[in-house]
Amino acid sequence: MILVTGGTGFVGAHLLFKLLNEKQPIRAIYRNEKKFETVKRIFSYYSNTVEALFNTIDWVEADLNDVPALTEAFKDITHVYHCAAFVSFEPDKFDVLQKTNIEGTANIVNFCIANSIKKLCYVSSIAAIGEPKPGEISTENTEWNPEADNSVYAITKYGAELEVWRGAQEGLDVVIVNPGVIIGPGIWNYGSGSIIRTVHNHLKYYTKGSVGCVAVKDVVNAMVLLMKSDVKNERFILVSQSWTYKKFLTTCANALEVKPPKKEAASWLLQIGWRLDWLQHKITGKRRVLTKQLVHSLEHQSQFNGEKIKAFVSFEYSNLDKEIRETCKRYLDEI
Numbered sequence: 001m002i003l004v005t006g007g008t009g010f011v012g013a014h015l016l017f018k019l020l021n022e023k024q025p026i027r028a029i030y031r032n033e034k035k036f037e038t039v040k041r042i043f044s045y046y047s048n049t050v051e052a053l054f055n056t057i058d059w060v061e062a063d064l065n066d067v068p069a070l071t072e073a074f075k076d077i078t079h080v081y082h083c084a085a086f087v088s089f090e091p092d093k094f095d096v097l098q099k100t101n102i103e104g105t106a107n108i109v110n111f112c113i114a115n116s117i118k119k120l121c122y123v124s125s126i127a128a129i130g131e132p133k134p135g136e137i138s139t140e141n142t143e144w145n146p147e148a149d150n151s152v153y154a155i156t157k158y159g160a161e162l163e164v165w166r167g168a169q170e171g172l173d174v175v176i177v178n179p180g181v182i183i184g185p186g187i188w189n190y191g192s193g194s195i196i197r198t199v200h201n202h203l204k205y206y207t208k209g210s211v212g213c214v215a216v217k218d219v220v221n222a223m224v225l226l227m228k229s230d231v232k233n234e235r236f237i238l239v240s241q242s243w244t245y246k247k248f249l250t251t252c253a254n255a256l257e258v259k260p261p262k263k264e265a266a267s268w269l270l271q272i273g274w275r276l277d278w279l280q281h282k283i284t285g286k287r288r289v290l291t292k293q294l295v296h297s298l299e300h301q302s303q304f305n306g307e308k309i310k311a312f313v314s315f316e317y318s319n320l321d322k323e324i325r326e327t328c329k330r331y332l333d334e335i
Contacts, residue, residue, distance in 0.1 A: 003077040004028045005064065005108060006084030007057070008035035010187045011123055011179075013042040015081060015220045020053050022224070027058040029073055029084065042186040045330065064104025074111045079227060082108050083123045085160075087153060087190065090288040092281075094152040101156035102163065109167035119173045119232070121223050122164045126180045126212055126237060126304055127154035137303040140178070140235050151293035161235070168233045175226045176235035177219065180242075180304060183323050184216030185330035196331050199252045205265040206246040207298040212239035213248065214306070215323040225313040239306035240317035245298065251321060255328035270295045 002019060006012040007028030016039065019026050030036070036054070043050045062069035064084055086093075086100035105122070112120050130144040144158055161176060168174045187193045192213075219238055226236070243251075246261070253260035270290075277290040309315050 001025045001027055001058075001076050002079045002081065003073060004081045004083060006082070006123075007059070008032070008039055009083055009085075010184070010191060010193075011182065011216065011219060012081075012083040013039045013186060014184065014216050015083060015223060016057060017043055017046055017053070018217075018220045018224055020056060025058075026056070027060055027073060027077065029060055029062045031061070031063060038187060045185060064100060064107055067107065070107060070111055074115045074117075077115060078118050080108065080112055080117055080120045081123070081223060081227070082120060085123070085157070089151050089153050089291050089294050091152050091291065092288070094156075097152055097156040098159070102159040105160035106163040106166075109163050109172065112172050113167060113170055117172065119175070119227055120164065120167065121227050122160070122174065122176045123219075123223070124161050124176050124178045124235070125154075125157045126178050126239065126302075127151065128157040128161055129178055129237065129304070131300075137305050138237070139305045140237055140308055149293060149296070151291070151297075154293075173232040175223075175231060175233075177223055177226070178235060178237045179219045180212030180214050180237075180239040180306075182216050182219055183213055183320070183327055185327050188331060188334070192327070193331070195249075196252055196256070196328055199249055199261075200256045200258055200331065200335075202258060203249065203253075203261045205263050206249050206261040207265050207270070208245070208267075208301075209297065209299045210242050210244045210301050210303065211248055212237075212242045212302060212304040212306070213320055214238045214240045215318045215320065217323075218317050222309055222313075222315055225315055226309075229313050231312045234312065236309040236312075237304050237306045238309070239304040241320050242303045243320075244301075248324075251324050252328060255325045256332065265298075267299060270299065 002024050008030045040050050060073045062073050129138050130142040132138050132142045164174050181192050183192050188197050250260040274290045274292050274295050281288050
């Protein structure tokens with residue numbers, strides 16, 4: 001039986017549908033029953049038998065740090081997809097990020113070892129890929145610099161990867177995927193969905209940086225292919241294309257039939273912006289929206305090479321333009 005952590009999340013829900021179509025027996029971990037509606041909505045994009053599919057999943061309520069619940073969840077499991085994570089770039093959320101992403105992953109690895117799991121697939125992020133030298137493209141071998149001004153999210157995703165590699169050293173077969181910004185329908189309040197929503201609300205500014213993107217169906221296809229293969233103890237960047245933010249936002253705007261952003265946000269304005277955001281947080285306690293590290297990301301010309309996976313399994317990326325258009329159409333249908 002296959003165990004999926006984070007089954008009610010964006011990647012997790014799409015992965016569940018993929019595995020169900022392949023008639024795989026599945027157990028999935030959830031924390032909040034309210035998120036079942038998200039899973040069913042994502043299933044509805046691809047099937048008319050949503051309830052029947054949903055009910056074939058063995059759902060287990062568990063937290064990544066709830067050892068008794070995880071003990072039950074791991075019974076009769078042979079393969080594990082670890083998709084669960086906490087995503088935030090707010091510095092004051094570091095303790096929660098560390099508890100979920102690092103300690104939670106350590107628990108999953110420990111249970112995999114204790115239960116002689118055949119293979120673990122961990123969903124990391126390009127945030128855990130080191131920043132290359134100027135003019136170079138990021139690859140799986142780009143070194144992580146712990147002295148750099150990394151975001152709290154990146155630090156904890158990299159820390160989680162170290163736990164996975166520890167498992168590999170103890171005899172656990174593992175694969176790690178590092179997706180870029182994941183494009184796909186289903187959730188509109190974070191990730192690429194929130195970007196689409198912001199563009200639809202007439203975003204006026206773009207930034208001079210670039211972003212690596214990949215379709216959600218490519219991510220889950222890659223994960224399943226890697227888990228079925230003999231590949232082990234490897235990590236794979238999953239980025240189909242690296243686009244400037246201007247191109248990405250313009251493509252979204254055209255698909256949404258709204259005016260694309262025309263003005264580039266000045267660097268000095270962004271630098272003032274994150275400082276004012278910090279001050280507002282200190283005075284009012286309001287959640288951070290713009291951090292120093294996020295500004296760096298928005299202005300950085302990031303380039304990622306996502307071709308390594310093609311040398312290990314039979315895999316091709318989807319057309320990114322088409323995936324964005326279809327995702328934007330879903331958004332328009334649901335608002």
